[in-house]
Amino acid sequence: MTHFRKSPICSNCNDCNRRSPLFSLLNDEELEAINKDRFEVQYRAGEMIFKQGSASSHVMMLTSGLAKIYLETNSRNLILKLIKPIQMFGGPGLFLDNRNYYSAAAIEDSTVCFIGQENFRQAVRSNPDFAEKFIEHINRSAIFTFGRFTDLTQKQMPGRVADALLYLSKEIYQAPRFSISLSRQELADMTSLSKESFIRILKDFKEEGIIVLNGDDISIEKMSALEKISQVG
Amino acid sequence: MTHFRKSPICSNCNDCNRRSPLFSLLNDEELEAINKDRFEVQYRAGEMIFKQGSASSHVMMLTSGLAKIYLETNSRNLILKLIKPIQMFGGPGLFLDNRNYYSAAAIEDSTVCFIGQENFRQAVRSNPDFAEKFIEHINRSAIFTFGRFTDLTQKQMPGRVADALLYLSKEIYQAPRFSISLSRQELADMTSLSKESFIRILKDFKEEGIIVLNGDDISIEKMSALEKISQVG
DNA sequence: AGAACTTATTGATTTATGTCAATTGCAAAG
DNA sequence: CTTTGCAATTGACATAAATCAATAAGTTCT
Known part of the structure; x- marks a missing residue:
């Protein structure tokens, strides 16, 4: 019995399965490990989810609301992309130094599901299809960033x-x-x-x-x- | 007997092993598969290695020289980064649609080693350490791009x-x-x-x-x- | 060495965009 | 319903950076 509520949209990871091409590749065992540890947090519009430079210990899924991913600089913020349900975020520092390389904040009231990094990592190691799909996901992000790059500079x-x-x-x-x-x-x-x-x-x-x-x-x-x-x- | 010469710096993949943290994780079998198929091409300064939008079938290692990775736009070119020996490039389209999302050209006379995509992919699938290290590599690139992003826009x-x-x-x-x-x-x-x-x-x-x-x-x-x-x- | 090109440099000018300041509109709090 | 505070809008102005045009400096070819 916990006082942390799970969002109605995400009663268990099967919801994410149905909605995210990534998680549907996991088998029951892998899924159960992730499901057991995961937890959700609700954010009010405007609240920060995590800050650039801080420690990054989880992969995150936005299960409701709308969030922004942004780079903080001396002078201003640069919004890299928006995240809507159900999309994953929080990646770049994973497998590296476990720090956040951008900040995230809720734009609308939002719910975020936190997936333990170890479970995620284990899934990558044990499930080649999942690993490939995850690499695909990262590459897609990289390509998106390239597009933003040329748009904003040119x-x-x-x-x-x-x-x-x-x-x-x-x-x-x-x-x-x-x-x-x-x-x-x-x-x-x-x-x-x-x-x-x-x-x-x-x-x-x-x-x-x-x-x-x-x-x-x-x-x-x-x-x-x-x-x-x-x-x- | 082939008329394609291999560069002196890269007589076989063990050279890359010594120099690239990524390939040192492969076992003999995986390495041999990659080594067997790989081939090298030499470029003169100024020559294009591949063009944005074209098909991407290999992972590449620069084994000698200096190359530029750049985004082509309506108006101008935007150099994302330089590649020196021994660094890998050509990634983003892999595991996705196998197209190049940026162009590459030799700045100095250069040698490029081409590694078959299938062999590379197989190594990712069969070797979790390699997969993790590769993800780490991609993430590092993404982080580098973020840095460029803020630098150029701010x-x-x-x-x-x-x-x-x-x-x-x-x-x-x-x-x-x-x-x-x-x-x-x-x-x-x-x-x-x-x-x-x-x-x-x-x-x-x-x-x-x-x-x-x-x-x-x-x-x-x-x-x-x-x-x-x-x-x- | 000189001719024909290309690349680099400099100067003058135009243009895109940011900054500062004032005003308006709107929403929350009393 | 007014007051207060913040976000949005508008205008005037300042400035960063591009463009255009001319010259200089290297390269390559003969």
Whole structure:
């Protein structure tokens, strides 16, 4: 009997199995070992999940809500990606020095499932399919980062704002119309722009009829125009 | 009897064993499988090794020379990192869609050893230590990329030029004095600056006595000043 | 050595983007 | 319903960095 509640969405690891291509490769025994140790923590919007530089002892799955993965620098934060259910995060320091190389924070109220590193590691060792799939996952992350890399270093403001909107629409909310739960500052942090600049471009898009904007409600009216802007940079 | 020559530095995989922490974990059998299939290709300075978007069928080791890994975009190239002997490259598309997500080209005359993907994959599957070490390697790359990411998006010109010089001095040439084999354009591509801007900052450093510059010969006179500039950004 | 190229350097100018400051809008607390 | 505080917006201005154009310095070829 514990006072830590498990989220309704994740009563046991079979839920993750159904939703994550990675865990479905585990056999009963491996799964049970992970399931036995795992625990969940609930975060309020805005709360930090872990901080860059701190010790990293678990692999994490976001089971509800929305979180941001971001790099902290002298001056500002740079949001690398958003995490939605059910996605894994917390990886890079694993198998290395067990430290976090980025920070994570909840954007909406969120639930995170913590999987013991040892169990995870054991699964990698004992299950080659799992190991391959995990490598695939890491590589996919690396490729995603490359994309961000070129986008942020080579495109100018309109292209980057378009990228952010397309990312939110296609990857996160999966709809042309959505109510955004990120602040303007966070949107700017996604694009490595100042919030003022981000707002200005957003206003331009609105005036050009590419989007309809009402506070936090955004509707993309001319998807192809936005894609064009993203491509041109 | 083949007309493809093997490089003197890499007569067989034991050389890589001695030099790469990764391959030393393989047993004789795994090593022999890899050794049997591997082949080497020699590149002249400037030649491309593979191109972003093309099919990726091998893991590669640079056994001699110097190469650049770079992302190609509409407008310019962005050098992600340099590869020197003996380092592995060519990874991200493996275990995924077997395509290259960046380009590679020789900066100096170079030799590349190609390791069949299937053999490599088999080693990952059969040898958990190797798998772990490989994951460690990928994670290290990811972390390196994060560093580049923040450097290029957050620092301004002097900080980025300082980063490039420090990287060349500490990681690549491992000396405070070196003769650079990259063109000014390539140096600019490392920092995501125009070549004119890079040259101007280099000139500033020279005038401030931080470096002595003579064509392609660079001597870092005030290492700590350069580190300071790098940190401040 | 000179011609034809390419690469590096420098200067003048334009442009993109950040910063600072003021105002507005909105939500929580009394 | 007002007050208080914070986020969003807008405008004016400053500055970092790119671009364009001209010259200089090397390279390669003959």
